[in-house]
Amino acid sequence: MSAPSPVQTTQLLGRGKREGRIFQVLCWMSTWSSVAILLVLLIGVAYQARGWLDWEFLTSFDSRRFPDKAGILAGLWGSAWTILFTILFSVPIGIASALYLEEFARDGWLKRTIQINIANLAGVPSIVFGMLGLTAFVYMFGLFGAQGTFQVNQLSFLGLTIPLPLGRCVVAAALTLTLMILPVIIVASQEALRAVPPSLRHASLALGATKWQTVSRQVLPAATPGIATGVILAVSRAVGEAAPLILVGATTFVLYAPGNIAAPSDIVENPQGLLEAPFDSFTVMPIQIFNWAQQSKPEYRQHVAAAGIVVLLAVLLLLNAVAIIIRYRSQKRLNY
Amino acid sequence: MNAARAPHDDANGGLTRRFTLSRAREQVIQFALLLCALVSIVTTVGIIFALVSESVVEMSGSGKAFFQEVSAVEFFTETEWSPNFAGAQQHFGILPLLVGTFMVAGVAAMFGLPIGILSAVYLSEYASPRVRSIIKPVLELLAGVPSVVYGYFALIFITPYVLEPIFEDVFGMEVEVFNVLSAGIVVGIMTLPTVCSMSEDALRAVPRSLREAGYALGSTKFDVSVKVVLPAAISGIVASFLLAVSRAVGETMAVAMAAGNTPSTAVSLLKGHQTMTGFIAQMSMGETPQGTIEYKSLYAVGLSLFVITLVMNIVSQQVMRRFREVYQ
Numbered sequence: 001m002s003a004p005s006p007v008q009t010t011q012l013l014g015r016g017k018r019e020g021r022i023f024q025v026l027c028w029m030s031t032w033s034s035v036a037i038l039l040v041l042l043i044g045v046a047y048q049a050r051g052w053l054d055w056e057f058l059t060s061f062d063s064r065r066f067p068d069k070a071g072i073l074a075g076l077w078g079s080a081w082t083i084l085f086t087i088l089f090s091v092p093i094g095i096a097s098a099l100y101l102e103e104f105a106r107d108g109w110l111k112r113t114i115q116i117n118i119a120n121l122a123g124v125p126s127i128v129f130g131m132l133g134l135t136a137f138v139y140m141f142g143l144f145g146a147q148g149t150f151q152v153n154q155l156s157f158l159g160l161t162i163p164l165p166l167g168r169c170v171v172a173a174a175l176t177l178t179l180m181i182l183p184v185i186i187v188a189s190q191e192a193l194r195a196v197p198p199s200l201r202h203a204s205l206a207l208g209a210t211k212w213q214t215v216s217r218q219v220l221p222a223a224t225p226g227i228a229t230g231v232i233l234a235v236s237r238a239v240g241e242a243a244p245l246i247l248v249g250a251t252t253f254v255l256y257a258p259g260n261i262a263a264p265s266d267i268v269e270n271p272q273g274l275l276e277a278p279f280d281s282f283t284v285m286p287i288q289i290f291n292w293a294q295q296s297k298p299e300y301r302q303h304v305a306a307a308g309i310v311v312l313l314a315v316l317l318l319l320n321a322v323a324i325i326i327r328y329r330s331q332k333r334l335n336y
Numbered sequence: 337m338n339a340a341r342a343p344h345d346d347a348n349g350g351l352t353r354r355f356t357l358s359r360a361r362e363q364v365i366q367f368a369l370l371l372c373a374l375v376s377i378v379t380t381v382g383i384i385f386a387l388v389s390e391s392v393v394e395m396s397g398s399g400k401a402f403f404q405e406v407s408a409v410e411f412f413t414e415t416e417w418s419p420n421f422a423g424a425q426q427h428f429g430i431l432p433l434l435v436g437t438f439m440v441a442g443v444a445a446m447f448g449l450p451i452g453i454l455s456a457v458y459l460s461e462y463a464s465p466r467v468r469s470i471i472k473p474v475l476e477l478l479a480g481v482p483s484v485v486y487g488y489f490a491l492i493f494i495t496p497y498v499l500e501p502i503f504e505d506v507f508g509m510e511v512e513v514f515n516v517l518s519a520g521i522v523v524g525i526m527t528l529p530t531v532c533s534m535s536e537d538a539l540r541a542v543p544r545s546l547r548e549a550g551y552a553l554g555s556t557k558f559d560v561s562v563k564v565v566l567p568a569a570i571s572g573i574v575a576s577f578l579l580a581v582s583r584a585v586g587e588t589m590a591v592a593m594a595a596g597n598t599p600s601t602a603v604s605l606l607k608g609h610q611t612m613t614g615f616i617a618q619m620s621m622g623e624t625p626q627g628t629i630e631y632k633s634l635y636a637v638g639l640s641l642f643v644i645t646l647v648m649n650i651v652s653q654q655v656m657r658r659f660r661e662v663y664q
Contacts, residue, residue, distance in 0.1 A: 020558030027458035030451040031467075034532075035474050037525055041481070044493050096372035104366050105373070118376050123579070123649035124642065125586025127613050128383060130620075131638045135386035139626065179379050186376070210358060212365050233480075240482025243588035243613070247620045286484045286589070293488045293593055302492055309485050316480060 045313075048306035057307050061255045061262075062288065067299035070292070072308050077257035078170070078282035079239060079315075085174030085278065086181070086238050091231055093178070094185030095220075098227075101186070102193040103215050122183040130244030133176030138248050140165035160275050168249025169279045170258050176248050177241065181234040188230020192223040225330030232323040236316050242286035252291035254283040285312045387642055390635035402632035411636065417599035417610070419619070419630045428633055430640060432599035436516070436609035440591055441584040443520020443605065444527055448584075449577060451524075452531030456573075459532070460539035461561045479529035486526055487593030490518040495594075503606060514596025514608035522590050527580035534579065538572020539565055575656040582648035585612075586641065592617040612641045 052068075060071030097114075105111040135141060144150050144164040155162040166172040196219050204214040259277025261267055267274060285308060292305035391402040403411070406428045414429025421427075459468055495511065495518045503509045542565050550560040566573070596608020597618050610618070616634055624631045 016556050016558065020556050023558045023562065024458075024462060027454045027462060030454035031458040031463070031471055033451060034455065034478055034525075034528060035471070038474055038478055040493070041485070041489055044489070045485070048492065093372045093375055096369045097376065100366075100369035100373040104369055114373050114376060117380055119653065120646065120649060121376055121379060123582060123645060124383065125588065125613065125645055127586065127588045127616050128387075128638055128642050128645075131616070131635065132379070132383045132386050134620075135390070136382050141389075179375075179382075182376060182379070210362055212362050236480060240480075240484070242482070242484050243592075243617065246617050252621070286482055289484045289488065290589060290593065293484070293491060305488055306492075309488060312482060313485070316482070320480065 042313075045306050045309050048302050049310045052303040053307040053310050058311065062253055064253065067297060067304050070300070070304050072285060072288055072311055073262060074254040074257055074283050075285035075288040075308070076311070077262060078254070079284045081170045081258045081277055081282065082173050082177065082245075082284055083235060083239055085171055086177040087231075087235060089174060089178040090181055090185055090234070094182050094231070094234075095189050095227060097182070097186045098189030098193055099215060099220070102190050103219065104211070118183045118186055122187065125243075126180055126241055127243040127247065129176055129180040130247030132179065133172060133244055133248040137166050137172035137175045138168055161279070163279055166279070168251070168281055170282050171278045173245050173248050173282070173284075176244050177238045180241070180244060181238050184234040184237065185231055188234065189223070189227045192226025192230065193219060195226060196222045225326050228326050229323045232319050232326070236319040239316060239319070240286055240312065242284070242290055245284055245287060246290075249281065251281055251283050252287055254281070258282045285315075383642065387635050387639040390632050391639050402629070402636040405629055405632075406636075415601050417615075419633045426629075428636075430612075430637065432601050433610060433612045433615055433637065434640075435601050435603065436595065436599065436611040436614070437585055439516045439603065439605065439609060440520045440523055440587075440595055440611055441581050443517055444523035444584040445577070445581055447521050447524030448527040448531055448580060449524075452528045452576070452580070453535050453573060455528075455532045456535035456539055457561055457566070460536050461557070461565065475529040475532055478525065481526075483526065483587060483589040484593070486522040487590040490522040490590060490594035494518040494521055499606070509606055511606045512596070512608050514594060514598075515606050516595055516609050517605040519591050519593075519595035520605075522594065523584045523587050526587065526590065527583050530583060531576045531580045534576035535569070535573045538569035538576070541572065542568045571655050571658055575652045578648050578652035578655065582645045582652070585648070586645045588613040588617055612637050616641075 056069075057071045058076070059073055060069060061074050062071065063069040101111060101114060105114075142165075144152055150164075152164055154164055163169070166175075200218050200222060201214055204218045205211075209217070256262070257277075258280040259273035259275075260270060261273045261277060289305050289308040289312065292300045292308060295301055389401070394401040394404065411428055411430055413431070414427050415431050416427035416429050417432045418425060418427045455471070459471060463471070491513075495513065495515060499511050499515065499518055503511050546564055546568055547560050550564040555564070591611050592614045595611055595614055597610050597614065598608045599610040599615070600607070615637055619630065619634050624634070
């Protein structure tokens with residue numbers, strides 16, 4: 001290979017410069033395209049929802065025939081109940097798992113197996129969790145009911161009646177969502193626990209505290225902001241998720257809220273509803289949006305669905321804002 | 337252990353292995369935590385049991401399993417999927433669903449991967465901290481938008497305002513209301529944040545010295561980025577690619593809304609195609625009675641989906657692990 005002449009060298013350099021410029025512009029365009037996509041999406045949805053999103057939309061139930069009378073109330077209450085129970089189930093189990101893995105488990109096959117298992121569960125499609133929920137919670141493996149191994153239909157105590165099998169109800173959905181978001185919560189909590197400096201643990205142990213006292217009174221409070229952020233992100237995933245709930249039976253067209261509690265005043269008038277709600281059938285916001293977007297009338301397809309999306313996104317934004325505030329405040333307060 | 341046998345312990349009740357209430361409490365708590373950690377293992381076992389018991393071996397007393405009624409050969413070679421028909425018209429060949437699924441995933445990959453990887457290069461090699469501080473939250477927001485919203489976006493915006501003007505008005509091709517292309521594009525947008533952040537991590541893990549060596553040899557920024565940094569981070573990028581495709585395969589709502597419900601083996605991007613996830617969603621909306629062959633076909637498709645995504649995720653993790661070993 002002969003050395004390039006000075007003219008060739010300048011040409012080569014020029015070409016290199018041009019290539020570099022083009023490449024940089026391409027990269028720049030790709031990067032900002034995600035901002036453009038987000039803006040188009042948000043503005044487009046807001047534009048379609050304009051005039052359709054009002055107080056009536058938030059406070060009325062769905063309507064099969066009149067688009068201007070359709071509302072998201074059933075979805076709002078359904079989502080609220082489902083998420084409440086999802087949080088109740090997933091947060092204690094998730095944090096406890098993370099504590100075991102980070103603070104108690106010895107390095108060995110058990111810890112490794114659980115860890116690999118969690119990583120793989122995080123990649124399982126959400127609809128597969130729906131199939132698990134359908135078999136395990138809605139039908140309970142066919143163990144109960146008339147043809148089941150156990151001939152019982154319900155469990156009653158303290159005025160609470162639990163149907164067996166659970167059937168298509170709020171609790172079955174919450175259990176399904178719990179299994180789906182557990183890996184996310186565990187991984188986030190593990191990271192938060194790992195960020196707590198070992199010196200804190202050593203100091204506590206050196207003062208004579210037991211392992212559990214150290215973990216519960218020193219490590220856990222120090223890791224709380226990190227855990228809370230992870231939990232909120234996981235929960236907002238559950239709020240927007242519809243696929244597994246189609247399987248565990250969120251109904252598309254519902255004209256009541258779980259337990260017939262459609263306003264805070266109903267709780268006072270009908271306290272029994274609080275006990276019935278967890279085992280009532282329900283719908284959630286994403287399922288309602290899915291249903292509206294599939295209607296043939298353009299008013300439903302375009303506008304009512306868009307109004308529902310704005311409500312759903314507003315709820316998600318609120319959750320994320322809380323997560324950001326927690327992260328910001330903890331950064332200011334804690335300095336290791 | 338040795339402390340328990342030390343002579344002074346027995347005398348003054350110090351560090352013995354005696355049973356005390358607080359020690360028992362510690363043990364109980366640790367055991368409770370272990371039980372919680374085992375929930376994830378039980379979940380995996382539950383998923384496998386649920387899928388296998390309805391599709392391969394009958395275990396829950398609900399009659400024959402799917403593959404005991406339909407042969408695996410038919411399932412994998414038949415080219416027609418028509419579980420809702422009766423008698424001789426009823427066919428269970430998963431091929432049409434696989435074609436639909438991989439067409440959507442392919443479009444998503446062609447759309448999401450280049451943009452994701454170029455964005456990652458920009459963020460790691462070119463962008464100022466200020467630009468990063470804008471783009472990173474935007475990507476997080478994109479990742480946080482629920483998939484029904486993307487389905488709506490495909491149906492109401494991409495098909496009528498992007499695809500129809502391009503393909504109908506310019507090329508004169510017919511665009512169906514439900515089509516693979518719009519579904520693929522939105523799934524591509526959904527996978528973009530994953531690809532971008534994983535690739536960026538891989539690019540940032542490439543040691544500085546490699547870049548500096550490139551510059552010292554007279555390379556331009558373009559040469560260093562494309563010929564040094566990208567090849568050095570290739571395994572991380574491949575891992576992000578595999579993860580993104582597996583996400584696209586498992587994506588449900590956006591695909592169920594935008595890609596339509598027609599199982600078909602014809603490769604056509606502007607027509608509707610049913611995917612595996614789309615079939616599961618459509619079938620379970622219809623409240624199929626438990627125990628019928630249609631109901632069990634749900635689980636056979638679910639099992640196929642589970643196996644495909646699991647294999648892709650495991651390969652992705654293996655590739656990632658190799659990439660970690662190189663620079664540590």
